[in-house]
Each structure stands twice: as C-alpha cells, then as structure tokens.
Amino acid sequence: MPSPRTDPPSSSRSTPDWSSFDPRGLPALASRLNVRLVLALAIVALVGLITSGIAIQQILPGFLAEQTRQRIMRRSGRHHGEQ
Secondary structure, rough: OOOOOOOOOOOOOOOHHHHOOOHHHHHHHHHHHHHHHHHHHHHHHHHHHHHHHHHHHHHHHHHHHHHHHHHHHHOOOOOOOOO
C-alpha cells in the first residue's frame, strides 16, 4: 500500500488525494493566497461601497423630488419659474 508521505503522488489522478491532506499545510496555503492582500482589498472595497451608499442616500431623494416637481410642472403646462 503506498504511503502518502514516502511515495510521490500519482500524476495520473484527476482528483486530489485527500488521504494525504496535511492540516499543517494551511499556513503555506495562507501565504500562497496572500490573505493580507485579499483582506486589504476587501476592506477598501467595503469602505468604498459604504461611502457611495451614504452619498447616494443623501443626494438621491432631493434629485428625485426635483425631477418629480419638474414633470408635474411640465404636464400641467406651467414653466419652471411659475407657481
């Protein structure tokens, strides 16, 4: 019976050999994925989304109210300065 620690892995397999999974290899996996970089990018994206959401929340209601007022004025036949 082949030992996962002494025998080289068979390259003919299409699926990984989970019997040779070593949990101590997770630090190596974390360093390969560069988790700090991924977390930094995720935080920057999250801050950007929150900032955009706050800005839109403050701008959009006034814009929509003005747009609605202009449509009502246009449909009633009044011009922008009249009341």
